[in-house]
Amino acid sequence: MGACKEQNYCAYQNTDVFTDETFQLLKDIMYSQKIEKDQYLFLDDDTANKLYYVKHGQIKITKMNEEGKELVLYIFQDGDLIGELANSGEARYSFSAKAARDTEVGVIQQKDLETLIWQHGNVAVEFMRWMGIMHKITRSKFRDLMLYGKNGALCSTLIRLSNSYGRMTADGIVLSNKFTNTELAELVGTSRETVNRMLSQLKKENVIKTNKDGTIVIADLAFLKEACHCEDCPKEICRV
Amino acid sequence: MGACKEQNYCAYQNTDVFTDETFQLLKDIMYSQKIEKDQYLFLDDDTANKLYYVKHGQIKITKMNEEGKELVLYIFQDGDLIGELANSGEARYSFSAKAARDTEVGVIQQKDLETLIWQHGNVAVEFMRWMGIMHKITRSKFRDLMLYGKNGALCSTLIRLSNSYGRMTADGIVLSNKFTNTELAELVGTSRETVNRMLSQLKKENVIKTNKDGTIVIADLAFLKEACHCEDCPKEICRV
DNA sequence: TTCTTGGTGTGATTTTTATCACACATAATG
DNA sequence: CATTATGTGTGATAAAAATCACACCAAGAA
Numbered sequence: 062m063g064a065c066k067e068q069n070y071c072a073y074q075n076t077d078v079f080t081d082e083t084f085q086l087l088k089d090i091m092y093s094q095k096i097e098k099d100q101y102l103f104l105d106d107d108t109a110n111k112l113y114y115v116k117h118g119q120i121k122i123t124k125m126n127e128e129g130k131e132l133v134l135y136i137f138q139d140g141d142l143i144g145e146l147a148n149s150g151e152a153r154y155s156f157s158a159k160a161a162r163d164t165e166v167g168v169i170q171q172k173d174l175e176t177l178i179w180q181h182g183n184v185a186v187e188f189m190r191w192m193g194i195m196h197k198i199t200r201s202k203f204r205d206l207m208l209y210g211k212n213g214a215l216c217s218t219l220i221r222l223s224n225s226y227g228r229m230t231a232d233g234i235v236l237s238n239k240f241t242n243t244e245l246a247e248l249v250g251t252s253r254e255t256v257n258r259m260l261s262q263l264k265k266e267n268v269i270k271t272n273k274d275g276t277i278v279i280a281d282l283a284f285l286k287e288a289c290h291c292e293d294c295p296k297e298i299c300r301v
Numbered sequence: 302m303g304a305c306k307e308q309n310y311c312a313y314q315n316t317d318v319f320t321d322e323t324f325q326l327l328k329d330i331m332y333s334q335k336i337e338k339d340q341y342l343f344l345d346d347d348t349a350n351k352l353y354y355v356k357h358g359q360i361k362i363t364k365m366n367e368e369g370k371e372l373v374l375y376i377f378q379d380g381d382l383i384g385e386l387a388n389s390g391e392a393r394y395s396f397s398a399k400a401a402r403d404t405e406v407g408v409i410q411q412k413d414l415e416t417l418i419w420q421h422g423n424v425a426v427e428f429m430r431w432m433g434i435m436h437k438i439t440r441s442k443f444r445d446l447m448l449y450g451k452n453g454a455l456c457s458t459l460i461r462l463s464n465s466y467g468r469m470t471a472d473g474i475v476l477s478n479k480f481t482n483t484e485l486a487e488l489v490g491t492s493r494e495t496v497n498r499m500l501s502q503l504k505k506e507n508v509i510k511t512n513k514d515g516t517i518v519i520a521d522l523a524f525l526k527e528a529c530h531c532e533d534c535p536k537e538i539c540r541v
Numbered sequence: 542t543t544c545t546t547g548g549t550g551t552g553a554t555t556t557t558t559a560t561c562a563c564a565c566a567t568a569a570t571g
Numbered sequence: 572c573a574t575t576a577t578g579t580g581t582g583a584t585a586a587a588a589a590t591c592a593c594a595c596c597a598a599g600a601a
Binding site for chain 4: 210211212251252254255258
């Protein structure tokens with residue numbers, strides 16, 4: 062796993078923790094499922110007895126509040142594994158998973174995985190690593206979104222996006238994916254207008270710019286890091 | 302483990318996921334360490350190669366921001382296990398752990414635990430359960446602190462405190478522990494004054510009251526649940 | 542082409558939250 | 572006892588963020 066570990070700005074897959082052997086075992090027990098853009102892979106409160114491996118596409122893990130606002134907790138993409146090792150037979154998802162574009166996933170039954178874990182000690186250990194990383198991602202976002210206001214939250218989100226979608230160019234780091242202000246707002250936990258105003262300000266200060274096609278270019282990463290008091294977490298943690 | 306699972310308002314210990322056999326194995330590899338109130342068990346950025354079992358006392362996991370404000374992520378107490386299964390040899394803590402009162406912990410060396418995990422398949426599985434629960438706690442707090450403003454954040458924190466410290470009485474749920482407004486503010490991610498004003502309001506609406514000794518009594522749990530759109534998570538998750 | 546849709550950019554206003562300032566408790570200490 | 576701490580309660584004000592309103596733009600559909 063991990064074809065491009067040495068390269069700058071190459072998105073980490075959270076399955077990079079698995080050895081090729083383990084990953085092959087996982088592949089053997091997964092079956093394929095296609096899911097169209099804007100469809101839900103699972104819903105908040107559904108029975109949680111599967112894990113999903115994203116073959117290609119994009120899945121957003123979201124929490125809807127009562128007023129209809131969405132908070133996007135993670136964006137998973139090619140090579141990522143989604144789900145939890147449920148603590149008992151009757152676990153439920155506490156979030157929803159929505160395809161942000163046409164996606165193909167490999168479905169892994171909880172039970173099949175459990176068998177694998179019992180049979181292969183190293184699979185268990187690798188899964189513990191994976192779980193540890195996923196938890197670190199959550200905690201680091203928690204910190205970023207709570208500690209330095211909405212501006213710090215936006216700046217940290219831009220840094221995370223640069224790790225997940227960035228490509229180094231002469232201009233700076235180009236985010237290969239387009240994000241609307243609304244989408245950014247859902248990642249940051251703020252309103253569309255606030256994101257727009259903060260982005261305008263960042264443009265004015267030459268921290269970022271936008272290409273004609275609407276993609277964002279980060280010209281001054283250091284400024285963003287300063288704004289959220291970045292702790293330079295490894296890229297497997299600092300992601301959306 | 303889990304002497305009082307059926308009882309109302311009896312704090313869950315996060316080690317309740319372990320079987321007695323596993324727990325005995327853990328006890329066999331831990332050694333004791335005493336730590337005085339206000340001392341740190343570990344600091345942000347220290348090498349993370351140990352886990353800690355709280356024998357008795359109280360440990361707060363905190364994140365300090367640059368302006369000196371503290372965010373309290375968890376409060377661990379008797380029977381709780383603290384730490385992470387590090388993903389490699391060179392992990393570091395991303396938070397600090399401070400004794401909120403005189404505390405005795407059992408120290409578990411990462412390496413000893415790893416040996417245990419390799420030798421006993423069920424230890425691995427139980428640790429995965431434990432990790433899963435810890436992650437769920439983090440995610441549910443994330444939701445609570447982000448989604449319904451500072452008032453929702455305070456109300457959810459009061460509910461969590463009721464699960465961790467509550468005792469049922471005729472008056473309502475008494476929190477057996479005293480918390481200053483500042484301590485609550487650190488749990489909620491707001492200022493001392495804002496907590497004070499929100500608590501005053503809740504008192505006026507007869508949702509809570511305070512005893513002479515300063516402890517809080519929750520008279521109207523339903524009101525608090527409404528304020529944060531509580532999803533009635535199990536008590537092992539809904540804790541501070 | 543025109544119309545619709547989804548997105549951007551920005552003023553004006555309101556609401557929420559933080560900050561400052563200080564009076565007043567109460568407990569701990571010499 | 573007086574004297575420090577530490578904590579509470581609240582007004583006044585400032586700052587941050589959300590909300591409302593609307594002009595404008597670009598892409599795609601009719």
